[in-house]
Structure formats: C-alpha cells, structure tokens
Amino acid sequence: MRNTSNPNQMIVEGADDVHSVVGLMKAHVDWPKEKHLWPVHIHMGNGADEILRDGVLVSYLLSSTVKTFGVMLDADAKPNSPWCK
Amino acid sequence: MGADPGGAGGEKRGAGRVLKKTDCGPVLIAGFRFGQIGIGIPPRPLPGLLGSILHKRKENLLSKQQCAIIPPNQKSKKAPYQKMLKSIKITGYRGFSEFEMSNLGRVNLLVGKNNSGKTSALEGLYLLASRGSPYSIWNVLWRRGERLADRNPENYPQTAVCHLFHGHASPIGSKFSFVAQNESPARQLTFSIGEIADGQKKEITRGGIPVPVRLGLHIKGTPSPVVDVIPLSRAGGMSSDTLDTRRRPQNVPVDDEMPTRFITTESASSDDLVTVWDRITLTPYEERVHRALRLLEPDIEKIAPLASRTPYYVSERGGFLVKMKNVENPIPIGSMGDGMWRILTMSILLAQCKKDGVLLIDEIDTGLHYSVMTDMWKLIYGAAVELNVQVFASTHSNDCVRSLAEFCFEDSAAAQDVTLQRIEKGKKKSIPYSAKEIEISAAKQIEVR
Numbered sequence: 250m251r252n253t254s255n256p257n258q259m260i261v262e263g264a265d266d267v268h269s270v271v272g273l274m275k276a277h278v279d280w281p282k283e284k285h286l287w288p289v290h291i292h293m294g295n296g297a298d299e300i301l302r303d304g305v306l307v308s309y310l311l312s313s314t315v316k317t318f319g320v321m322l323d324a325d326a327k328p329n330s331p332w333c334k
Numbered sequence: 335m336g337a338d339p340g341g342a343g344g345e346k347r348g349a350g351r352v353l354k355k356t357d358c359g360p361v362l363i364a365g366f367r368f369g370q371i372g373i374g375i376p377p378r379p380l381p382g383l384l385g386s387i388l389h390k391r392k393e394n395l396l397s398k399q400q401c402a403i404i405p406p407n408q409k410s411k412k413a414p415y416q417k418m419l420k421s422i423k424i425t426g427y428r429g430f431s432e433f434e435m436s437n438l439g440r441v442n443l444l445v446g447k448n449n450s451g452k453t454s455a456l457e458g459l460y461l462l463a464s465r466g467s468p469y470s471i472w473n474v475l476w477r478r479g480e481r482l483a484d485r486n487p488e489n490y491p492q493t494a495v496c497h498l499f500h501g502h503a504s505p506i507g508s509k510f511s512f513v514a515q516n517e518s519p520a521r522q523l524t525f526s527i528g529e530i531a532d533g534q535k536k537e538i539t540r541g542g543i544p545v546p547v548r549l550g551l552h553i554k555g556t557p558s559p560v561v562d563v564i565p566l567s568r569a570g571g572m573s574s575d576t577l578d579t580r581r582r583p584q585n586v587p588v589d590d591e592m593p594t595r596f597i598t599t600e601s602a603s604s605d606d607l608v609t610v611w612d613r614i615t616l617t618p619y620e621e622r623v624h625r626a627l628r629l630l631e632p633d634i635e636k637i638a639p640l641a642s643r644t645p646y647y648v649s650e651r652g653g654f655l656v657k658m659k660n661v662e663n664p665i666p667i668g669s670m671g672d673g674m675w676r677i678l679t680m681s682i683l684l685a686q687c688k689k690d691g692v693l694l695i696d697e698i699d700t701g702l703h704y705s706v707m708t709d710m711w712k713l714i715y716g717a718a719v720e721l722n723v724q725v726f727a728s729t730h731s732n733d734c735v736r737s738l739a740e741f742c743f744e745d746s747a748a749a750q751d752v753t754l755q756r757i758e759k760g761k762k763k764s765i766p767y768s769a770k771e772i773e774i775s776a777a778k779q780i781e782v783r
Contacts, residue, residue: 254781308774311765313756314781
C-alpha cells in the first residue's frame with residue numbers, strides 16, 4: 250500500500266518516535282517488517298511546534314485518503330502547553 | 335535512540351513512557367488506538383476548534399490586492415467583483431441530488447476521483463452563468479455525446495435532455511436548479527419539464543416536416559433566463575433548430591449575462607479563437623497572450639491570425655501563425671504541440687470572459703508539462719484579476735495541485751483568492767481548502783485529490 254493512500258495514518262515528532270511506536274507494536278502485535286505493509290503510515294512531523302503549526306493538523310485531516318488519524322506528542326516539558334495553542 | 339525499532343531502544347523514549355508512565359510524564363496520544371481502528375475523522379464539519387479552523391474563511395472576497403487596484407476614491411462604489419460567485423448550490427443535476435460548493439475565490443481548482451462530479455459542477459456553473467442559454471445546454475449535451483439516435487440524416491440532430499436530470503430520467507415535473515451567492519442578489523436558475531402553453535408552442539422540423547411538440551424544458555430564474563422554454567421532441571430531444579442561430583450568434587453574450595466559456599479537454603476550435611482574437615488584437619492583452627506562449631517556447635516573438643481560414647475539417651489547430659526568433663518564415667501554431675494550443679486557448683478565452691465573466695477549464699493540465707504549471711497559474715491569476723474573471727478548473731494531476739501550492743507560496747496576496755475544492759461522490763458539500771492548507775498539503779505530500 251502506498252503511504253499516501255493508507256487510510257490509517259499518524260504523526261509523531263521525529264524518527265525516534267517512529268522507532269518507539271514500531272517497537273511498542275512489535276512487542277504486542279504482529280507487525281510487518283516491510284514499511285509499506287505497516288497497517289498505519291507514520292509521518293515524522295519535525296517536532297511538536299511544526300505539528301501544531303496552524304493548518305498542519307487540519308491539512309492531514311482534510312486528506313482524501315485518511316480515515317483514521319493519530320497524533321503522538323512528547324510531553325516532556327510542559328504537558329499541556331502544545332495543546333493550548 | 336537506537337536504530338532497532340523492535341529492540342530495547344523502544345523503551346528508552348516514547349514507547350517506554352507509554353508503557354510505564356514514568357516520572358517524565360505521559361506521552362500524549364490522541365485519536366489513535368492500535369489494533370482497533372481508532373477514532374475516525376468525524377463527519378465534516380468538525381465540531382469545536384478544528385471545525386472552526388476547517389471552516390474559517392475570509393468573509394470578504396475583496397483581498398488586499400483586489401482593493402489595491404480600486405482607486406481609493408472609488409472604493410465606496412460597486413466594485414467590479416459584485417458578480418463573483420461565492421458559493422453555488424446544485425440540486426437534481428446529473429449525479430448531484432444536492433450539492434454545494436462554498437468559499438469560492440477568484441481561482442478555484444476542483445479535484446476528486448473519476449465520476450465524482452467535477453465536470454458536472456463546471457457544467458452547472460456554465461449553465462448558470464450563461465443564464466440557461468440554449469447554446470450552453472446544447473454544448474453540454476453534445477460534448478458528452480448525449481444525443482438521440484436518428485437514422486434519417488435529413489433530420490436535425492437532437493440531444494437527449496433527460497441526461498441532465500438526476501437519475502437520467504425526466505418525466506413531467508422533474509427539475510434541476512442552480513443557486514449562486516455573490517455580492518449582488520442570488521443568481522438562480524431552475525430547469526423543469528412541463529407542458530408547453532399554446533402561446534409558447536413551436537414546431538421542431540424533422541426532415542422538413544413540422545412536428546408539433548407538447549413538452550418543453552422550462553427555465554426560470556434571476557436574472558431572467560435567455561429563453562423561457564425550449565421545446566422538446568416527443569422523444570425528449572432538444573433539436574438543433576431550436577438554437578435559432580440567425581437571431582443570436584453563439585458566442586455573443588446578451589445583456590446581464592456573465593461572459594462564460596467552457597474549455598473542455600479538446601480545447602477550442604481555431605474558428606473560435608480567431609473570432610475572439612479580433613477583440614484583443616492591438617490591445618495590451620495581446621502581449622499577455624505572447625507572454626503566455628513564451629512559457630512553453632521562449633523563442634516565440636508573436637502570433638497572428640490568418641485572414642484566410644482553412645475549412646474546419648482540414649485542421650482544428652489552424653488559424654494562427656507563429657513568428658520565432660531567428661526563423662525567417664512563420665510556422666503554423668499547430669506544429670507546436672497540444673500544450674501550445676492549450677495555453678493559447680486559455681489565454682485568449684480569458685479575454686472573452688472579461689468584465690464579470692466566468693472561465694471554466696476542464697482538466698486544465700491537459701498537454702502541459704509540470705514545469706510550466708506554476709507560471710500557468712501566474713498567468714491565469716494575473717489575467718483573471720486584470721479582466722475581472724472568475725476561474726474554475728478541474729484536474730486529476732498532482733503536479734497541477736503542487737504548482738498551485740507553489741504559486742500560493744510565491745504570491746501570498748493572490749493566495750487569499752485561491753481555493754481548492756475536493757468533490758466526493760455522494761457528499762452534499764465540497765471540501766474547501768484555503769491557500770494555506772493547499773501549501774501545507776503539497777509540502778507534506780498529503781493527498782488532496
């Protein structure tokens with residue numbers, strides 16, 4: 250499945266978070282090795298600020314292919330601050 | 335972070351926090367659950383903050399740039415944008431039982447899957463803007479090959495009106511309508527099938543023999559339509575002899591009609607373009623056409639129409655000669671490929687729609703290389719502002735969408751006047767994108783089509 254046509258997509262802050270999610274999933278469910286077979290396409294968002302920049306999440310939600318969309322943000326500094334924007 | 339996503343490194347950050355909820359605080363996970371399909375996208379419009387973001391749009395279509403071209407002392411007067419359509423509602427037309435496009439701008443790009451209704455939406459705009467002129471109805475049906483079979487070559491050809499109606503059926507009482515909001519009172523048009531009053535009865539000639547008609551396509555609306563009724567044959571056909579070409583040439587708008595042209599994937603005929611060229615020859619707009627052609631071929635110096643016309647069956651791409659740098663003899667424009675003809679068509683017909691007009695372009699990217707598309711949008715937007723034309727185009731091309739995003743990025747003032755509308759089959763509303771959302775989607779390779 251092409252990444253852009255995967256109906257399940259999520260966005261994380263960076264490459265580390267992709268590895269974390271994949272590691273977590275591998276520990277609990279069958280997770281394909283090949284990236285194009287992953288049941289969800291994981292976008293790297295270049296940090297929380299970029300993910301929460303005005304219009305970014307909306308654009309993902311407007312996508313013609315996305316049916317399910319997840320957002321994962323690191324809450325290491327101020328847990329509430331990114332969501333207050 | 336280790337490179338092994340499946341290894342222990344996964345617990346070092348992110349995933350570890352999810353599992354252990356350690357002292358660093360929880361990782362925020364919203365709207366996603368593995369294993370099951372998580373929280374889906376709610377039906378649009380979204381409630382709450384996202385909904386308001388999604389649907390926030392400029393209230394006033396007069397952008398800074400538009401205001402700038404109106405002299406300050408004239409701002410209080412009716413601006414030339416009074417007829418620009420803000421929204422259109424289509425009911426009962428072709429695949430649309432009910433459909434609405436809103437937040438329209440000066441340049442609007444329609445995207446969507448095959449058979450989602452992009453061309454139907456363009457047709458709706460075309461019929462509305464041309465006030466239901468019999469020519470526009472005929473053109474819409476003829477272009478799609480919606481004709482009634484007739485073995486007698488002496489009969490006038492007929493188009494099958496029933497295909498305009500939702501469900502391809504047009505019993506008495508069936509109707510379709512278009513309503514558009516703009517600065518001035520709503521422009522609306524309703525087409526319905528009904529019996530023809532005695533005073534309205536006309537005869538359709540078949541093989542030289544008049545055939546009385548009973549039913550007609552009644553047209554009502556504001557401003558008043560070009561004709562009140564178009565008589566239909568017993569088979570539900572609209573005959574070409576109802577077009578009354580002697581009374582009104584095809585491309586001459588009547589008063590209060592939005593000058594409208596619909597450029598199909600076949601572009602326009604040379605006769606069409608040569609006729610319109612007469613209006614722009616020796617005007618400043620002529621140079622804009624030259625600039626447009628130079629997007630594709632920088633060595634073009636100028637073009638000129640031929641005084642003598644070739645018969646239409648000889649060439650549909652004739653009628654113009656091109657003078658190239660360092661080439662002594664002019665060459666026919668037909669020698670230069672489909673893209674050149676496409677650009678010529680768009681740039682010339684934009685001029686025909688000047689002053690409150692609407693230009694509709696189906697599959698705008700046809701014949702054009704992606705590398706010229708950003709410049710194409712510059713050309714179209716610049717001419718649309720200069721001539722006060724509203725442009726609606728459709729595409730399947732990702733390059734076309736990306737080039738529009740690039741144009742928006744380069745010209746932030748113009749971007750306020752650009753929208754992308756995705757049409758999805760069965761949905762009652764299009765999904766409008768603002769310029770910012772177009773840019774972000776293109777930059778992050780988010781699928782919009």
